[in-house]
Amino acid sequence: MLQPVIMAGGSGSRLWPLSRQLNPKQFLRLTSEKVSMLQQTVQRLENIEISLPLLICNEEHRFLAAEQLRQIGYKNASIILEPVGRNTAPAIALAALQLTAKGENPLMLVLAADHLISDTAAFHQSIEQALPLAESGKLVTFGIVPTKAETGYGYIEQGESLGNHGYTVARFVEKPNLETAEEYLASGKFFWNSGMFMFKAQRYLDELKAFQPDILEACTRAMDTPSHDLDFTRVNAEAFAACPDDSIDYAVMERTADAAMVSLDAGWSDIGSWSALWEVSEKDSHGNSTVGDVMTSDTTNSLIRSENRLIATVGVSDLVIVETKDALLVAHKDRVQDVKKIVERIKAEG
Ligand code: GDD
Ligand code: MG
Known part of the structure; x- marks a missing residue:
């Protein structure tokens, strides 16, 4: 089994x-x-x-x-x-x-x-x-049909058919650089692992x-x-x-x-990052995904999560705001990969 x-x-x-x-x-x-x-x-x-x-x-x-x-x-x-x-x-x-x-x-x-x-x-x-x-x-x-030149994934080049919906793998490349990922995406021959x-x-x-x-x-x-x-x-x-x-x-x-x-x-x-979570979350008519006590005005395409207190936003867009008891993150939605660097700094600086 x-x-x-x-x-x-x-x-x-x-x-x-x-x-x-x-x-x-x-x-x-x-x-x-x-x-x-x-x-x-x-x-x-x-x-x-x-x-x-x-x-x-x-x-x-x-x-x-x-x-x-x-x-x-x-x-x-x-x-x-x-x-x-x-x-x-x-x-x-x-x-x-x-x-x-x-x-x-x-x-x-x-x-x-x-x-x-x-x-x-x-x-x-x-x-x-x-x-x-x-x-x-x-x-x-x-294998997943890729939609962008994501560098955080492995790439699989599809080989010959093995029947029954299976294929050999012509090449497997783990986490290529951006240039290579773009090439792979454009070739139409690659899947994400x-x-x-x-x-x-x-x-x-x-x-x-x-x-x-x-x-x-x-x-x-x-x-x-x-x-x-x-x-x-x-x-x-x-x-x-x-x-x-x-x-x-x-x-x-x-x-x-x-x-x-x-x-x-x-x-x-x-769900590798806050923007990936935003993408798959249910959103309101302004593209905001909110959890907890959140009030938005003239705010678009943002992910806002509150655990303890009211978060109010006015006139902002493309933000990630995540509030917990002891930390608050405010980041641009396009920069959320760098949250990892903050965590490394917190670890290093204690
Ligand atoms: N038990 C155990 N021990 N689990 C681990 C360890 C470990 O030391 N390290 C990671 N994991 C678990 C993670 O919790 C996750 O469920 C899974 O193994 C994959 O680890 P990630 O660290 O998330 O890998 P990745 O996302 O960088 O890359 C992998 O996944 C991508 C797709 O999400 C690779 O397989 C890529 O090729 C792939 O595209
Ligand atoms: Mg992962």
């Missing part, structure tokens, strides 16, 4: 001040008033034949993760805890090692915990299409061994004698700390000769 593995260890720093170290993006209710991004990710898998999700996240978020799963009816969740973040290649390796420990070799559906997918049925259809490819030993990614994957657990470990043996070795040692308490699996902290930091995109997907792609047309969005 298909085994969902949900990666929930990111920091989401571009969504500061709402997203914080102790409460990052995937645990926030960003696109729904009722459920968090993580909870949406889990609920999106209901109604298809799939095993219970395996979650992998940082140790410091263990109670948040378990509580959010419990809230939506998943009482005995499986959660692997990373003592430190080493990015997605090691995180997926820990999950694959756990899943193959008893000699089994399940198909993994690797998902990010912080994506919005508005058309669940279309998502399920793409999963169906990926199944035979992954069964045959391919490392399948889900959605950051979701499907492959057999052992197949991933074999490719990791071929391209990044140090990661596999460190993760194998870290998973050697895992300890279990409550819902949690803990790995050897010292061994995992010694693991190189790398993403699956650089470590495996750019290098493997066995990548395949199915396209995904399901209203996908990586």
Whole structure:
């Protein structure tokens, strides 16, 4: 059976001040008033034949993760805890090692915990299409038709047809520079990498061994004698700390000769920044997306969120204003990528 593995260890720093170290993006209710991004990710898998999700996240978020799963009816969740973040290649390796420990070799559906997918049925259809490819030993990614020269994504060049809506991957390029991204967009041959994957657990470990043996070795040692308490699996902290930091995109997907792609047309969005959230949010007739106590006058195309006090705006446009108990962000909507720099400065300056 298909085994969902949900990666929930990111920091989401571009969504500061709402997203914080102790409460990052995937645990926030960003696109729904009722459920968090993580909870949406889990609920999106209901109604298809799939095993219970395996979650992998940082140790410091263990109670948040378990509580959010419990809230939506998943009482005995499986959660692997990373003592430190080493990015997605090691995180997926820990999950694959756990899943193959008893000699089994399940198909993994690797998902990010912080994506919005508005058309669940279309998502399920793409999963169906990926199944035979992954069964045959391919490392399948889900490709999105690009709409702009976004440099925060991986790009997939579509290769030959493999039948059943699948294609080989002629090239996989993680986060190209702007010039290259513009070329790719203009060529019409490239898709964005959605950051979701499907492959057999052992197949991933074999490719990791071929391209990044140090990661596999460190993760194998870290998973050697895992300890279990409550819902949690803990790995050897010292061994995992010694693991190189790398993403699956650089470590495996750019290098493997066995990548395949199915396209995904399901209203996908990586809510990577405040402007991305504004784009997918419901807006009033002036293009404003507001949450909480907000009063606008002659204000257009802005995202305004208040947690504690009234925010009033007059005669402004294209702003992002986010108010929390201890911080207030005011930014131009075109400059929200730089919020990350503020977070880095706060960290550096204490
Ligand atoms: N468990 C765990 N541990 N999860 C992690 C870690 C980690 O160390 N680092 C990141 N994650 C989780 C994040 O929470 C997110 O759900 C997912 O893994 C992807 O990580 P990001 O850090 O958000 O990656 P990205 O957005 O820069 O790039 C990836 O996604 C893009 C699409 O959104 C790549 O796969 C790109 O190629 C892709 O286009
Ligand atoms: Mg992301």
